[in-house]
Amino acid sequence: MTYLAKPRLHHPTLKKNAVGYTRRDYEGKVSTLCAGCGHDSISAALIEAFWQLDIQPHRVAKLSGIGCSSKTPDYFLGNSHGFNTVHGRMPSVLTGANLANRDLTYIGVSGDGDSASIGLGQFAHVMRRGVNMAYILENNGVYGLTKGQFSATADKGSKAKKGSVNSDSPVDTVSLALLMGATFVARSFSGDKQQLVPLVKAAIAHPGAAFIDVISPCVAFNNHEGSTKSYDYVRAHNEAVNRLDFWPSREAITAEYREGEVIEVAAGAEGGILKLRKLAADYDPSDKISAITHIARAAQKGEVLTGLLYAAPDAEDLHAHLNTYGAAFNTLGAKELCPGSGVLERINASLR
Amino acid sequence: MSVKRIEAVNDFVIKFANVNGSGSASANELFARAFLRMGIPVSPRNIFPSNIQGLPTWYEVRVSENGWLGRRGGCDLMVAMNPQTWAQDLKEIDPGGYLFYDNTKPLPKSRFREDIHVVGMPLTEISNSAYTLPRERQLFKNIIGLGALAALIGLEPEVIAELIGEQYKGKEKLLKPNLNALQLGLNYAREHLKDAIGLKxxxxxxxxxxxxxxxxxxxxxxxxxxxxxVCAWYPITPSSSVAExxxxxxxxxxxxxxxxxxxxxxxxxxxxxxxxxxxxxxxxNGARAFTATSGPGISLMSExxxxxxxxxxxxxxxxVQRGGPSTGMPTRTQQSDLLACAYASHGDTKHVLLFPEDPHECFTMAADCLDLAERLQTPVFLMTDLDIGMNHRLCxxxxxxxxxxxxxxxxxxxxMLDAGREFARYKDLxxxxxxxxxxxxxxxxxxxxxxxxxxxxxSAIYSEAGPDYQYNMQRLLKKHDFAKTLVPKPLLTPSREPARFGAIYYGSTSPSMNEALESLAQQGIFVNALRVRAFPFADEIQDFVHSHSKVFVIEQNRDAQMKTLLVNEAHINPASLVSILHYDGAPITARFITKEISEIAAALNVRPIKRDKAA
Known part of the structure; x- marks a missing residue:
């Protein structure tokens, strides 16, 4: 479908948001990802979230690393600047961009290879620094662009398409983000628009480092016998638990479930399907220690919690930590920045 | 047998051999600054290990009223305070030179040389009898030694006292004992070591x-x-002090x-x-940003x-260039990142490099780099080194x-966009x-x-089409070529007499080169010298090479990296270039350059005997 150009003309009666844009104005190029890829659902959620938040598209900067997920910033917010950076290094580029102009909204898109393997260091440190951004990790446990190798979030014991079995423990990005100091931490599922869109909106609005791990099944490389994320595997286990509406192959995976409920989807914990438990309605996301405990308890039961796990009520960002000037650095010139020849004369005098 | 005695006024080399962490640095710096306050140019160099306490460290002071600020080579006075390096330090003293040492514990005659003058002083004994705390004994021993040297060399004690006063401004408690220690040294030398050293x-x-x-x-x-x-950095010697x-x-x-x-x-x-x-x-995102690093950092940044x-x-x-990887030599200076920077990264890349000679140029060129980077929309490198970066230099x-x-x-x-200007991100307009x-x-x-x-x-639209890629690569090449019109021009130092030989040098080699050119001229060897200040190379560099029969390329690396760049990028015939390479970790010396050039020049000047065609 990628050979079809999107029509440029929009219907005049399309609904506009408070800043005068239609939802179409938040779209990007046609996706070149596989049909049914969870990542496209996430792009759709981002489009919806920005439209609903009344943010002018050009006031958003989209940054990504390398990989399938990192290609997606081309598929939403076509009137925003985007930057497809270096594998695993989006966080540092986003940090620099944010320092240069604090007035834009920053969205970082990454994958599990990008953030949990090659970029684990930058992932951890960008959370520590509290860069004001919404960091979306599109998590499918597999390397798509290089055709099916394990990523660091792959389940122990799961089998790759080419036959090898993963013996390493998976990285839990949500726990890591919490421990590193992220002030907004959530987990969701690409197929659960009802949950994802409000989470993305909240992450964008959050004045600090906001992180969402979005489980996003790979339809191309994690759909074979032996994978704990294959459709067949899920289908087989689905009968046993009988909770999930199953999806036909090559169509986007969706799931709606209520607070406190558990579903099973094609992304898995050790020896089984990933069991997503939506946080109860009365869960208090302002308590970090409780969030860490909840995640650990759920993991013990083989479940993965979804929803807003933690949001610090008193979040601050890097600019606050560094006490930076109010105006964007990229608007400052010699008048504001150069101390001038008089000062230099005094410096010279002090060096004699 | 009478031993020759080096006699010199305002033109000599003094070297302090110390153990790092012994508090010698502050006394050494006072010593160097005292010359400056007396209006005598001085150029000190720290030669130090990757260590905090216990390893050998040296502080070499070039004193030169003529203003030669490079290393000269050799040593006229060695202040040998480190038993670990005693033998090595003694060897470095020029015949007729001086050894100043702590003779509290007597040493056998075999540990000395006969062709130098030995000046012993019981520094430890004097310090131990004046002070009780071990830390004080150690620190003030350095100041006592400074006082003695001041008396021996003729540094004005008032000048040193003034400098100590500035150093301990607001810390009066420390001022007095320091001045006392200075006086102890002065008194001892005046009494016991009269006219022991011929350097004044x-x-x-x-x-x-x-x-x-x-x-x-x-x-x-x-x-x-x-x-x-915006400044983003990671600690690495010798660049950390840029960010600090x-x-x-x-x-x-x-x-x-x-x-x-x-x-x-x-x-x-x-x-x-x-x-x-x-x-x-x-x-x-439009902010001016820089990082400071050294060779290993460049390797990591290459992607x-x-x-x-x-x-x-x-x-x-x-x-801030240094010796290669790991630890040890990396606290020594080199010019060995030229190729790594000029071609940093995968794919076809070429980068703009600037070569400052001293702090003055570090200042101007750092500001120039920020302009060039935005004008050219590309990474620009300031290629300084440990010798320039971490030593105080007169400029x-x-x-x-x-x-x-x-x-x-x-x-x-x-x-501009509203006025209808065409915007295509990667189009050459x-x-x-x-x-x-x-x-x-x-x-x-x-x-x-x-x-x-x-x-x-x-237009920055995704494309893997060959013609799009080639257009872009050719445009990048054109941009790089255009850069040579913007970067600092090479500077020519013409010889006093017409010269067959040329010399190309850059960066921290500059002060030693200046002195070497003068020494060579005194020997009757005349060399036109061109200091390269940037890559890509200005056309003048090619013209310079073409107008000399041989051009020496003086560098502080093993592989003749500047020569390689000249051959590759300025299309210079390698046969017209002669490399002079210094890479022992210490800064290049004027004597080394002089010796190398004079030897090669002598060989090149030999005229072949004409064969008798009639025979």
């Missing part, structure tokens, strides 16, 4: 307006003046008076990958440097023209290879683009 300091007027500054501090100040707002000095200067010069807010952001990153990533992100080159993002990279005062405005390069604004860019957030419907490495057409 005599008040002169050769320092003038010059300033005494470390290159790294000057680089940092250049970044402040040049408008850098930037922090220090910014806290004084860049805090908004009305709001108390900082017009700078400094991030000590988790590694060099993040440092250059932050710089790239800031540059992409990003390639991205910045292809995506055309301004970045200023300060490379011209720093200057800034208040009329200077930052060159932000080709940035298309919302007004002006014939200089440099396209226009927009900052993110500029315009609601025009000027946004998606930044990638290689795969794009001139």
């Amino acid at each position: 300091a005599k008040r002169a007027y050769a320092v003038g307006e010059q300033i005494f500054m470390e290159g790294n501090a000057a680089t940092a100040l250049g970044c402040v003046y040049g408008g850098a707002t 000095a930037f922090t220090n200067y910014c806290s004084k010069l860049r805090v908004d008076k009305d709001t108390g807010k900082n017009k700078f952001a400094i991030i000590q990153a988790e590694d060099e990958l993040a440092s250059i990533g932050i710089v790239t992100g800031a540059g992409w 990003f440097i390639g991205l910045a080159y292809f995506a055309e993002i301004p970045a200023t990279i300060i490379d 011209k005062p720093l200057k800034w023209d208040d009329a200077r405005r930052y060159d932000r390069g080709k940035v298309m604004t919302a007004e 002006d014939g200089d290879g440099i396209p226009f860019r927009t900052y993110p957030g500029t315009h609601e419907s025009k000027g946004a683009y998606f930044t990638r490495g290689t795969s794009k057409n001139p």
Whole structure:
């Protein structure tokens, strides 16, 4: 479908948001990802979230690393600047961009290879620094662009398409983000628009480092016998638990479930399907220690919690930590920045 | 047998051999500064280990009323305070020179040399009888030694007292015991060591307006003046003090008076990958940003440097060069990152390099780098080194023209877009290879683009088409070629007499080269010298090589990296170049250059015997 150009003309009666844009104005190029890829659902959620938040598209900067997920910033917010950076290094580029102009909204898109393997260091440190951004990790446990190798979030014991079995423990990005100091931490599922869109909106609005791990099944490389994320595997286990509406192959995976409920989807914990438990309605996301405990308890039961796990009520960002000037650095010139020849004369005098 | 005695006024080399962590650094610096206060140019160099306490360290002081600020080579007076390096230190003294040492514990005659003058003084004994705390005994021993040397060489005690006073301003408790220790040394030398050393300091007027500054501090100040707002770095010797000095200067010069807010952001990153990533992100978004690092950091940054080159993002990279990887030699100086920087990264890349000779140029060129990076939309390297960066050097005062405005390069604004100006991110509109860019957030419907490495057409739309790639690569080449019209020009030092030989040199070799040129001229060897200040090479460099029968290329690395660049990039016939290479970790010396050039020149001057054709 990628050979079809999107029509440029929009219907005049399309609904506009408070800043005068239609939802179409938040779209990007046609996706070149596989049909049914969870990542496209996430792009759709981002489009919806920005439209609903009344943010002018050009006031958003989209940054990504390398990989399938990192290609997606081309598929939403076509009137925003985007930057497809270096594998695993989006966080540092986003940090620099944010320092240069604090007035834009920053969205970082990454994958599990990008953030949990090659970029684990930058992932951890960008959370520590509290860069004001919404960091979306599109998590499918597999390397798509290089055709099916394990990523660091792959389940122990799961089998790759080419036959090898993963013996390493998976990285839990949500726990890591919490421990590193992220002030907004959530987990969701690409197929659960009802949950994802409000989470993305909240992450964008959050004045600090906001992180969402979005489980996003790979339809191309994690759909074979032996994978704990294959459709067949899920289908087989689905009968046993009988909770999930199953999806036909090559169509986007969706799931709606209520607070406190558990579903099973094609992304898995050790020896089984990933069991997503939506946080109860009365869960208090302002308590970090409780969030860490909840995640650990759920993991013990083989479940993965979804929803807003933690949001610090008193979040601050890097600019606050560094006490930076109010105006964007990229608007400052010699008048504001150069101390001038008089000062230099005094410096010279002090060096004699 | 009478031993020759080196007699010199305001022209000698004194070397202090110490153990690091013994508190010698402060006394050494006082010693060097005393000459400056007496109007005598001096050039000190720290030669130090990758260590905090216990390993050998040296402080070499070149005193030269003529203003030769490079290392000369040899040593006239060795102040040998380190038993570990005693034998090695003794060997370095020129015949007729002097050894000053602590003779509290007597040493057998076999441990000395007969062709030098030995000046012993019971420093430990004097210090131990005057002080009780072990720390005091150690620290004041250094000051007692300083007092003795002042008396021996003729440094004015008032000058040293004044310097000590400045050092301990506000810490009166420390001032008095330091002055006492100084006096102890002076008294002993005056009484027991009269006229023991033939090296004399005599008040002169050769320092003038010059300033005494470390290159790294000057680089940092250049970044402040040049408008850098973002600095991201990772600690690595010998570059860390660039970021530290930037922090220090910014806290004084860049805090908004009305709001108390900082017009700078400094991030000590988790590694060099993040440092250059932050710089790239800031540059992409229109802020002036730099990182400071050394060779290993360049290696780590290489992937990003390639991205910045292809995506055309301004970045200023300060490379304070040192010996290679790991630890040890890396605290020694070298010029060995030229090729690593010129071609940093994967794919076809070429980068702009600037070569400062001293702190003065570190200041001006750091500011130039920030302009060039934005004008050319590419990474630009300031190729300094440990010798310039971490030593105090006498240099011209720093200057800034208040009329200077930052060159932000080709940035298309919302007004220009509204006026209907064509915007295609990677299209050459002006014939200089440099396209226009927009900052993110500029315009609601025009000027946004998606930044990638290689795969794009001139409008920044994704493309893997061969012609699109080639267009872009040719344009980048054109841009690099255009850069040679913008970078600092090479500087010619013509010889007094017509010369067959030329010499090309750069960076920290400069002061030793200046002295070598004078020594060679005195021997009747005349050499025109060209100091290369940037890559890509100005056309003058090629012309210079062509107008000499042989050109020496003097470098501080093993592989003749500048020569390689000249051959590759200025299309110079390698046969016309003769490499002179110095790479033992210590800065190159004037004597080394003089000896090498005179030997090669002598060999080249041999005229072949004419064969008798009639035979």
